[in-house]
Amino acid sequence: MPTARNIDPAEQQQLIDIVRRAAKAEILPRFRNLSDASIRTKSAPDDLVTDADQGAERLIGQAIAELLPTATIIGEEAVAEGSARLADIAGAELALIIDPVDGTWNYARGLNQFGVILAATSFGETIFGLLYDPLGDDWIVARHGEGAFFGRPDGTQRRLRVSDTTDIDEMVGATSIRLFPKPLQYQLAATFPDLQRMMAFGCACHEYRTMAFGYVDFMLAGKLMPWDHAAGLLIHQEAGGHAALLDGTPYKPTLHQGRLLAANSRENWERLREKYAFLV
Numbered sequence: 001m002p003t004a005r006n007i008d009p010a011e012q013q014q015l016i017d018i019v020r021r022a023a024k025a026e027i028l029p030r031f032r033n034l035s036d037a038s039i040r041t042k043s044a045p046d047d048l049v050t051d052a053d054q055g056a057e058r059l060i061g062q063a064i065a066e067l068l069p070t071a072t073i074i075g076e077e078a079v080a081e082g083s084a085r086l087a088d089i090a091g092a093e094l095a096l097i098i099d100p101v102d103g104t105w106n107y108a109r110g111l112n113q114f115g116v117i118l119a120a121t122s123f124g125e126t127i128f129g130l131l132y133d134p135l136g137d138d139w140i141v142a143r144h145g146e147g148a149f150f151g152r153p154d155g156t157q158r159r160l161r162v163s164d165t166t167d168i169d170e171m172v173g174a175t176s177i178r179l180f181p182k183p184l185q186y187q188l189a190a191t192f193p194d195l196q197r198m199m200a201f202g203c204a205c206h207e208y209r210t211m212a213f214g215y216v217d218f219m220l221a222g223k224l225m226p227w228d229h230a231a232g233l234l235i236h237q238e239a240g241g242h243a244a245l246l247d248g249t250p251y252k253p254t255l256h257q258g259r260l261l262a263a264n265s266r267e268n269w270e271r272l273r274e275k276y277a278f279l280v
Helices: 011-029 051-067 074-081 104-108 182-189 204-212 226-238 264-275
Strands: 039-041 047-049 072-075 096-102 115-121 125-133 138-142 148-151 155-157 172-175 196-200 218-221 242-243 260-263
Touching: 011 051, 011 096, 011 125, 011 138, 047 104, 047 196, 051 072, 051 074, 051 096, 051 115, 072 074, 072 226, 072 264, 074 096, 096 104, 096 172, 096 226, 096 264, 115 204, 115 260, 125 196, 125 204, 125 226, 138 204, 148 226, 172 204, 204 218, 204 226, 218 264, 226 260, 242 264, 260 264
Parallel strands: 072 096, 172 196, 172 218
Antiparallel strands: 039 047, 096 115, 115 125, 125 138, 138 148, 148 155, 218 260, 242 260
């Protein structure tokens, strides 16, 4: 078996710095300052890409290539353009997966729910995750087996834990209902009154951040792109949560089909799995 690569503390700090620089150079100057020509569609009318996405991914990718010259770089926009392949994640000793602006629809409309997601994998297993908020200039970060931490530029950090809610009628959930087939959307929406609240962030970065802070108890996902979930699920796990596909398959960033459930405990995951079994 090949030996898995790790991200050491010095590399972690350098990766955080790279993302912060990209946000300051490419994302924040364009926020609420985008022309119509700088916003384009990809696979669907609501699947957007902007100059900020492409500029930030280019800057982050170039900086990672200098820092980690043997790493495989998988950017969301590079995959969309055909210059990077998801299939390369499985065999790479070290792969860096970049979502340069997660929540592009929000960002393009001047809404503040967007972020940058960076994950590192080794032979198909996630070893590092970063969820960065450009507007707050703060981040949540995790390395495999070492816990999840909220950090700020002044060097302060605190360890994070998921919520301890146990009653379903007191739970706050999150989902993007539009990512499920239309017939299932009606069934899914019918479960919302059973909960305290169901959120729709339109941004995986902030879904996972809010779960790690303990304010959202579970999340349902109908799409499994690794730039959306690899980093966040590692952070969720390191904060004490449990996640798997609804059919019970353990999540890996090499899986790109299926429906995902992340919950604040394994016991609650099992209870919620029964409730949402119709989504499988």
